[in-house]
Structures are given as structure tokens and as C-alpha cells.
Amino acid sequence: MLYTHATIITVNTNRDIFINGAILVRGNLIADVGKSADLIQKYPEEESYSLEGHIVIPGLISTHMHTAQTLLRGAADDLELVSWLCERIWVLQGNFTPEDGYAAARISIAEMLKTGTTCFLESMVTVSESGIRGCLGKIVMDIGSYAKDPKWAMHPGLVEDRSTSLLGALKMWEKWDGKANDRIRVWFGARTPGGVSEALYREMTALSRENAIPITMHCAEVKADREFFASLTPPQTPMSFCDNVGLLGPSTVLVHMVHLDDGDIAKLAATNTHVAHCPTSNAKLASGICRVPELLDAGVNVGLGTDGAPCNNTNDLMQEMKLAAIIHKAKSYDPTLVPAETVLEMATINGAKALGLDECIGSLEVGKKADFVAVDMRKVHLQPYFSPVSAIVYSATGGDVRMVVVDGKILVEDGKLKTMDEEEIWKEGEKRGHEIAERAGLGEKVKGRWPVIA
Structure with missing residues (x-):
């Protein structure tokens, strides 16, 4: 054609x-x-x-999103991250059935395709049938809490051990990596530090190097993350910890990365580690603003992601580009920071580099x-x-x-x-989203603050 x-x-x-x-x-x-x-x-x-x-x-490349969370769109608005996670999202996700997960992935991918995203990082289903390109991060964890704080416990329905998470990821990699005409790549999707033991991190990073399996992980998203690293013995920064357990390198995409010091940024640049910037999620959850201008100046490759629908309310990377371009101007009083051209690079060729796919996608060139x-x-x-x-x-x-x-x-x-029935998908998503909220006992809480008269 x-x-x-x-x-x-x-x-x-x-x-x-x-x-x-x-x-x-x-x-x-x-x-x-x-x-x-x-x-x-x-x-x-x-x-x-x-x-x-x-x-x-x-085609736009989202370097961070959660397909499962689209069924929870609007179910956890106006909350900070820890309350958002522990009181709403983890509780809701812990009540998913396999059929809910499939419906969530379908509505997520349908929305991404219709809004111009052709490749994404995270999740695990429906890539083959939809025609989209996906790098799929299987969860790796062995501790069921956030930053090891017992108040921030995960819902039991989400907790996995080494066998189901790490070894499960290896099985999925063996079965699915390179399938669907090489549209599917399988990654390790490590949970945030505090949700993974140092021993499991080291085992995962060794397997990553041995088998060339890339890694993605949330990191330094909120102040509590930085406080967790500082509480370790000896005290560490986000990137000194990641370096110690072997996480840094050109096959790793670290997500959010809001609370970094200059030393962290230098270490990212020196190790060619990639960053996924999610400005809407960080702003909506009041997590802070990633130091993107400083990261770019240091030579760090920065991609763009929408994050999940409960902390963004869309999977529309086109809208994410606009906020990525303007948020740093407002903070710095400098309108020249992060121009439109840089943001389009973040959403295309930079994302391709982060996923190790820049030789085949990210720009429109022969071959x-x-x-x-x-x-x-x-x-x-x-x-x-x-x-x-x-x-x-x-x-x-x-x-x-x-x-x-x-x-x-x-x-x-x-x-x-052309590859999916849009009406069937949104109707199924509407039905299952409400069923999950009722099953989780949150049917009334998710309706918002004003009275709803049925």
C-alpha cells in the first residue's frame, strides 16, 4: 500500500x-x-x-501503563498514592477474576489503539489478537507490602511469592517472547523496593543478564520511597540501592523517578538506564514533578507513559504529551524547557530506545x-x-x-x-467494573463526594 x-x-x-x-x-x-x-x-x-x-x-510508544486498571477508571480520584493504592486500587484489583483481567486488557488496548499508541510496556494479555505491539512485564515480588510498612499491606489477592512471580515470569518468557510475529516481548516487572527482597532482586537481575530479559520497575515515585531507601543500613538513595542489587543498565526502564538527587541522575546517565515519565499520574496523585529537564541535560533517555486509568483517567498518550511539555515550564518560569519536538521524541524514538526496539520502530524510515x-x-x-x-x-x-x-x-x-468489537468491549468493561467495586465492598465509596440519586 x-x-x-x-x-x-x-x-x-x-x-x-x-x-x-x-x-x-x-x-x-x-x-x-x-x-x-x-x-x-x-x-x-x-x-x-x-x-x-x-x-x-x-506510532506512539507508552513506556508505562497498567492494562488491568482501566476497569477502575475514576474509582480512586483525588487521593494521594498510598491511600490510593492501599484503600482502593489494591483492594479492587485483589477482587479481579481472570475474566475481569481479560476484559480490562481488551478495553485498555482498544483505547490505546484508537488514540494512537501502537506499542506499550506492561501487562500480559490480548496483544496477539488485537494486533498491537507489547512489552509485557510479569510481576516479580515476594513481600506483600509497600516500603515494608505493615500499614501499607497489599490485598491478599495480589500477593505472589518467588515461585509464582519470578519463575512464572521465566515460564511466560519461554512461551511468549517473540510470538505474534515478534510483536510480543516478555519482561520482568519488579515491584517497588520494599515489595521485593534484596535476594530476589539479585536473583532476578542475574537472570536478566543471563537471558537478556529486560526489567521495568516503579521507583522514587513518592517521598515515602526516598524515606524507605534512607532508612536502610547503611542509608541509601534510590539509585545507589538499585545499583547495589544490579537493577541499573540499558535493559532497565525505571518508572516515575520523581524524588532524585543530582547523584541519582548522574548514576542513571552513567549506566544508560531509561526513565518512563508519567506527568499526569504524578500530578494527580500529588507525587511531585520528575526532574525531566535535568535528566535530559545529563543525557538520560526519557520516554513517556500514561500510567493506569485510575491515576490518569485515560490511556491517551496524545494528551500526555501536552502536559509533559507544559508542566516544567510552569515550575521553572522558563517556556523554552521541554519543547514540543522533545516531547514528540519522548513519545516515539525515545520510547523505542527504552524498549530496545529503536532499530525497528520509533521513526518512519526505510527498513x-x-x-x-x-x-x-x-x-x-x-x-x-x-x-x-x-x-x-x-x-x-x-x-x-x-x-x-x-x-x-x-x-x-x-x-x-478493525480487529476488535468496540461496543462489546466497552459494555463488558462497564459491567465488570461495577461488579468488581461491589465485590470489593467499595460500591458506594467509588461514586464520589456528591449524592448520587438513582
Whole structure:
């Protein structure tokens, strides 16, 4: 297929943008990129698809999200992290059935595809059938609490031991890694320090190096995390702890990373460890603001993630880009910090680097996988625009996504899912979400603060 007459933001090495550009897809790869007139002349027999009035970008890459949590959208609003986790999210998730988990993954992936995300990090199901690309982090843990505080105990329905978590992850890696035409990669998804013993961390990181299995982990999200590290003997910082147990390195993505000192940032840069920035989650849970400008200045690779729906309320990475661009300007009084171009890099090529996939996705170049998104700009809230990158980051939302192609296949066309039944998915999600809240005994608490009259 030859996709023509679009404005194409390639995010290639030169950061070329083609006005009236075209992309030739053969199989699951990009065979050519350039001006429409040139490619139409070069490939006169090729079937064509006009994307006139659209901006085409590389498929967005979410470096952190929780598919299971979408059934809990809006069930834990206006709470700080520990109360949010211990009193709502862990209790609700602990009452999931396997069928709930499947429904949650389907509604999450449907939303991601419709809003332009073509690859994500975390969770464990429905990647094959939906057509999306996923790096799936299987939970690794052996302590059922947050920061070893007994007041912050996990719901029993979520607690796993070494056998079910670490060894279970290895079994899943052996079974699923590289499947679905290499759209599936299996990772270790370690719980936050305090939820994993140092011995299990060391065993996991040794297995990671031995088998080339990447690792992702929440870290330094809230002040309580930093206080936990400081309470150890001897006292440590977030990154000195991670370094001691072998977590740092180019195959690790650490999530949130809000409470870092200069030494932590230097250690991240020296070890080529990646960071997943989730500004909406950090702001909504009052966790703080990640030091992204300092991380970027130090040479740390920073990707972008939505986190879960209960602390973001969407899985829309397009909206996440806008907040990522403006939140640091407000804090620093410097409007030049984290410009739109940097944020689009975070959501595309930086995310691909974090996942170890930058040789095949993250930019629109010959030989890379055909993962791209077409945003329909023929709308009153998107016109006029002057910089295509600015229009995507500051004006567009996931609702403006018209087409999504992953691995050369059209998964969203005219804004509609082609591989999944959207109405069936949202109806099932609505039903199961309310059932979980009732099963967990939180049916009234999740309704908000104002009286609801049925």
C-alpha cells in the first residue's frame, strides 16, 4: 500500500518533515518515504490510500501503563498514592477474576489503539489478537507490602511469592517472547523496593543478564520511597540501592523517578538506564514533578507513559504529551524547557530506545516496521496550524486519530477498530467494573463526594 498526500513527521535522524508526503509499505516494513509526487511516479502500479488533510507520525510508544486498571477508571480520584493504592486500587484489583483481567486488557488496548499508541510496556494479555505491539512485564515480588510498612499491606489477592512471580515470569518468557510475529516481548516487572527482597532482586537481575530479559520497575515515585531507601543500613538513595542489587543498565526502564538527587541522575546517565515519565499520574496523585529537564541535560533517555486509568483517567498518550511539555515550564518560569519536538521524541524514538526496539520502530524510515498513526487535521480545533509538531503536541488529542497501522496492518480506519468489537468491549468493561467495586465492598465509596440519586 502507498499512503499518500499526508504531512509526514518522520522523527528520522534529520527530523525531516514531508509536506504532501507518502509512505510505501510492503509486508510489515516501510519500503520508501518521501514526497507523494516522487513515490507515485516511482510506484505507478502500487495501490494507494490518500491521507490528504492528515499528519502522519510514528506510532506512539507508552513506556508505562497498567492494562488491568482501566476497569477502575475514576474509582480512586483525588487521593494521594498510598491511600490510593492501599484503600482502593489494591483492594479492587485483589477482587479481579481472570475474566475481569481479560476484559480490562481488551478495553485498555482498544483505547490505546484508537488514540494512537501502537506499542506499550506492561501487562500480559490480548496483544496477539488485537494486533498491537507489547512489552509485557510479569510481576516479580515476594513481600506483600509497600516500603515494608505493615500499614501499607497489599490485598491478599495480589500477593505472589518467588515461585509464582519470578519463575512464572521465566515460564511466560519461554512461551511468549517473540510470538505474534515478534510483536510480543516478555519482561520482568519488579515491584517497588520494599515489595521485593534484596535476594530476589539479585536473583532476578542475574537472570536478566543471563537471558537478556529486560526489567521495568516503579521507583522514587513518592517521598515515602526516598524515606524507605534512607532508612536502610547503611542509608541509601534510590539509585545507589538499585545499583547495589544490579537493577541499573540499558535493559532497565525505571518508572516515575520523581524524588532524585543530582547523584541519582548522574548514576542513571552513567549506566544508560531509561526513565518512563508519567506527568499526569504524578500530578494527580500529588507525587511531585520528575526532574525531566535535568535528566535530559545529563543525557538520560526519557520516554513517556500514561500510567493506569485510575491515576490518569485515560490511556491517551496524545494528551500526555501536552502536559509533559507544559508542566516544567510552569515550575521553572522558563517556556523554552521541554519543547514540543522533545516531547514528540519522548513519545516515539525515545520510547523505542527504552524498549530496545529503536532499530525497528520509533521513526518512519526505510527498513523499519510499518507502525504509524494518521491524525485528521480537518477540524475547527486544529486549524490553522503552522508547525506540524506543535499541532500534534499542543492541539491534537487521541480523539483526532483517524488511522493506525501496526506491523503493516490497518488496525484503526476512519476512527474505528478493525480487529476488535468496540461496543462489546466497552459494555463488558462497564459491567465488570461495577461488579468488581461491589465485590470489593467499595460500591458506594467509588461514586464520589456528591449524592448520587438513582
